[in-house]
Amino acid sequence: MPAVKNVRYVTKRELPTVDDALYAAEGLTADYEERLQVAAELSGLSLDEVRAAADAQAAEMAKKSTLRITSTIRSNTGSAVVVERRRTRSVAMPRSLTLA
Helix, strand or coil, X not given: CCCCCCCCCCCCCCCCCHXXXXXXXXXXXXXXXXXXXXXXXHHCCCHHHHHHHHHHHHHHHHHHHCCCCCCXXXXXXXXXXXXXXXXXXXXXXXXXXXXX
């Protein structure tokens, strides 16, 4: 049997980033101010720093989710778009092939 060596383990503790803390706080509470307080406690930052980061994160998400619709049709041409809904085809099975 091999000899057991003395092994020393060092645990490194890092605080979460502001984004990680905000994400974790989102699952804990629905109130926005409470989320900011929880995220500040988790990340070890002040409430004002977390609020600034949350506002920046919200602005970035708003940029990504903005829907832009542009039209190349000029208003004086009188063009119109008509959307028609087609019925789906239904396939009728003979009764002799149905399961039951």
